[in-house]
Structures are given as C-alpha cells and as structure tokens.
Amino acid sequence: MLKDIFRKKRKYATLGSLPSKNPLEGERTYLAEPLIEHESPRKELPDGLWVKCPKCGEVLFNKDLVENQRVCTSCGYHFRIPARERLEHLVDPGTFEEWDKELHTTNPLEFPDYQDKLEEAYKKSDVSESVLTGQASIEGIPVVLAFNEGNFMMGSMGSVTGEKIARAVERAIELRCPVVIFSTSGGARMQEGILSLYQMAKTSAALGRLAEERLLYISVLTDPTFGGVTASYASLGDIHIAEPGALIGFTGPRVIKQTMRKELPEGAQTAEFNQMHGQIDCVVKREEMRKVLGRLLRYHQEGAV
Numbered sequence: 001m002l003k004d005i006f007r008k009k010r011k012y013a014t015l016g017s018l019p020s021k022n023p024l025e026g027e028r029t030y031l032a033e034p035l036i037e038h039e040s041p042r043k044e045l046p047d048g049l050w051v052k053c054p055k056c057g058e059v060l061f062n063k064d065l066v067e068n069q070r071v072c073t074s075c076g077y078h079f080r081i082p083a084r085e086r087l088e089h090l091v092d093p094g095t096f097e098e099w100d101k102e103l104h105t106t107n108p109l110e111f112p113d114y115q116d117k118l119e120e121a122y123k124k125s126d127v128s129e130s131v132l133t134g135q136a137s138i139e140g141i142p143v144v145l146a147f148n149e150g151n152f153m154m155g156s157m158g159s160v161t162g163e164k165i166a167r168a169v170e171r172a173i174e175l176r177c178p179v180v181i182f183s184t185s186g187g188a189r190m191q192e193g194i195l196s197l198y199q200m201a202k203t204s205a206a207l208g209r210l211a212e213e214r215l216l217y218i219s220v221l222t223d224p225t226f227g228g229v230t231a232s233y234a235s236l237g238d239i240h241i242a243e244p245g246a247l248i249g250f251t252g253p254r255v256i257k258q259t260m261r262k263e264l265p266e267g268a269q270t271a272e273f274n275q276m277h278g279q280i281d282c283v284v285k286r287e288e289m290r291k292v293l294g295r296l297l298r299y300h301q302e303g304a305v
Ligand SMILES: [Zn+2]
Pocket: 053, 054, 055, 056, 057, 058, 072, 073, 074, 075, 076, 077
C-alpha cells in the first residue's frame, strides 16, 4: 500500500537504565527510568520491561531479573537491589520488625533545595531515610539488621541515617543479638555538612560498645560503598563480606587520579581486589548470602562451642 511507504516507523525502543561507571556520579536508579536507546528491528519494547546487562550485554526480561534477586542469569552480574527486596530474600518470612520508621530528616543547615531532594527521595524509595533498620531472624537465629537504600540519595549518611544505625546497635546490645549491616552509600551527605560527619563517630562508638559486649558484627559491603561509610561502620566488622564486583573505596577513581596523578591498577576498588589485599574476608554471591550468614551466625551464637 502506498500509505505504508509514508507511515512513520520508530526505529528505536527504550530499555532500562544502565548504571554509570562512576559510583559517585550522582544518584542512580534501579531500572525504573529508561535512559538509553537500543535498536530494535522488529517491534517496540515497552519501557522498563527489558534491561540490558552492562557486563555481558544480554537483554534480560525485567521480571525474571527481579525474581533472580537482580543477578544476571547469563553472566552473574549483580545489579543493585532495593533494601526491602534484599530483606525479603534474606530473612525468615514474616520475621522482620522495622524500627524507627517515624524518624525523618529535617534541613538543619537550611541547605538550598535539600527539602525538595528529600521529598523526591521519599517518592523514589519506600523508606523514610537512607537506611532501613529492624530485627528479624535468619535461619532461625535472631539478628539486628540495617540495610542502606541506594534509591534514597545514593544511600548517603545524614543525621537520621546515623541515628537509626546507632539505635539499632544499642538495641542489639540490650537484646544480646548479633548485628548485620548491608552498606550501599556514596558517603556522607553534603547537605548536612559536619552533622553528617558526626555520624561516623556516633556509629563507630555504638559499634565499639557492641564489641566490648563481645557481640558479633558482620559488615556486608555492596555496590557501591564509599566515603564516610567506608571510613566508619562499613569497615568495623568482625567479618567483612562483599558482593561480587562491588565497588568499595574511600574516594572515587577520578579524584584519586587527579590528586595522585597516577592511574589506579586494573580492577582496583572492586570487592575481589579488596579481598586480595586483605580488606574483605570473603566475596559471597547474593543467592548464597542467606546460607553463609546463617552459618556464620550459628558459629558465633552465645554458648556455641
Ligand atoms: Zn550479564
């Protein structure tokens, strides 16, 4: 038909967002916002239904990816995962009790646009701050948990983040429970200036008291863990676990390069590199995390021989 010749046909369809290479380059979303365009010779793909693996290039069905704990079914690449989703895969069903949900950040320094950014973060995530805390059991063992939420201002540490972690650790002491913290963070929150840096001391002091009480603390570092979080609670574990390929460091590679005028070694700041150099005890796949944590918690239970 003649009219078919003139019919406009879209050549491209949108796919889910690809992660930025630099973990400190602003906020990153979880497959929700289509950012890249991909050629599709056959038909248009609905937004957010498919996502391309940044490691192997495989186009994955988003629903399958979520069911597979957001791990690429083709190459095992670990996509970032929201805190509540991680929680569901980790703890015994129905055992999680959330703490300090009502704590909300204010704008203590009246930093311009901070309030707008916070409101945007509330909408984007289903947590009230960049960390979710509470109590649950893993393979029947009671444990106090904290999970950073990357969708909330890149998991950055503000006053409420520090407060929630410190309170969770203090309650763990009262309950005589081990603590597991999953870190994902760009570091301290610049909108709260020095108040944010105080949280490094506060969380470290709380964990110091936990250690004095001889209670176990397992730190799990996930992609990315940087800045004031690496320099405080994420590095104070009795045991340090990381997810495969997670970027872990203090400063991003670009800043190091500018300061040192040197290229970083290949793969520097990955979980595997950190393990090789003694910073991380073991790299554990997401699908095995529950089993490994369960075993470690069992070994360290009070009264265990
Ligand atoms: Zn892949």
